[in-house]
Amino acid sequence: MSDYPAYRTPWTTSHRHLGSDLRVRTYPAQGPSRGTILAIHGFRGDHHGLDLLVRHLPGYTIVVPDLPGFGDSTAFTTARHDAATYATVIEALRTDLGLPDTATLLGHSFGSIVAAQYAAAHPGAFAHLVLVNPICEPALEGRQAVFSRLAAGYYAAGRMLPGPLGLAVLRSRLVVDIMSTAMGTSGDPATQAYVVDQHRRYFSGFANRAILQEAFASSIRDTVRDVAPAIRTPTLLVVGELDDLGSVPGQYSLAALFAQANIEVLAGVGHLIHYERPGTTARLVDAFLAAEPAG
Template structure:
């Protein structure tokens, strides 16, 4: 069933303080021979009906990026790993940092934590590729599916294809240069700042300062340049569209109408390919919904989950 596309206005900015005190605890679990760090955010009030959401962050991010959304989901338990190779989690010991590798990881992670078929799965950006490919390969392991800034079309297509090719060269060259120089290039504060400025759409100085601080603090938290190149190649070669017809579970797409990486027209095309999906487009935001407009994103998630209770 196709739902009518909704449009939500961007609310006025609120003070940028992420308060998860009393909800957050850090853990480590062995997955695919890799000690994976993950965070468990408990609901403020637990009941028999409490749902669990597993969130998968984007490329070069870690669990911090989605915490503004987690904060606005006080009635849900949220589990969020730092994907292997990012944040505090080391690179895979014996697994490729590819889409299939991360799908295998997600499968093993859910099993290790004993999570059932009623687990809600949410992926942001690159995480949307991993989450959708997992749901396609394991159709009864999660319900439903939520994709934020989903990658609906190949990165080399469209008007931003030239910029993607430059990014491909950037990551390739960084992996081939001498180690010290290559790592310096990948962790360059100037380049991270340019990426941050390019993606942000808000004009709120307080919010901009928060976004830039987050990117500077966490965007360079990758294990090594070889795994980063592998992950980047996966991020530009994979899409949700590749598995759209196999996603028979209810799926929510949350998109920014100014997103230049996952453009709104591609989201409409993806919507038509999905058997059971709806699209929420948030005005005035691009690829940083999780930072800039967490409130309408969280409201859309809550509304969707209330209409799709655990099976």
């Protein structure tokens, strides 16, 4: 992926929240910072999943935690791993890091649910909200209902099987590759190879089987739609035309629920906007933040 902007070296900090040793990467802006973005990754991912978007936004200071139980962050010891509890991580980091109320909150996929739940409960804490591939309809009701039920059975089986066997099922390279192929829409072999490599490297970085099933259950039960009417923060929705986890009509219906929302539909892309169209997404984010000055 040599045609992408250069990698930005972050600094890493550790924070304690509900028993989790929470690891956070902060990518400093190149030159004077145009603002701060706190970015929340999706299900089974970690901070690596947002790397291309970070690279395409060099003018911003970007903070990316590994959600508890994923990547380098340990699991909660006193709470369930669901969108509502993950939203409390945002408040803990906002306080610990002293993030200003001029900052932007961004979430991708499952991270869009987490970010939206926080924004609904904490009006004014962030100046802008950006949701990439937002989850606009329950997975058990939409076009992916059958697949979602099969996936729920897969995660349940992985949790119930004897330890080594259960982990082998959940970390199966074959299953991870099937996920990558099913979600990918890019016809570019280099991009598809990058997606497969990223998922092979980081999709199995979960702390244990229980947290994986808990987080998945939340990802197919909860939606941004549940809380959108309570959100007053200016919001940008970046939507994939071919996203099986959120139809275009469903995304327009979601946008109408917000007090202030812009929607951008990217043609020819599905649920992997952050991998397949990071440059376009970054330009949309930059334009949105410039048009909606903080405060």
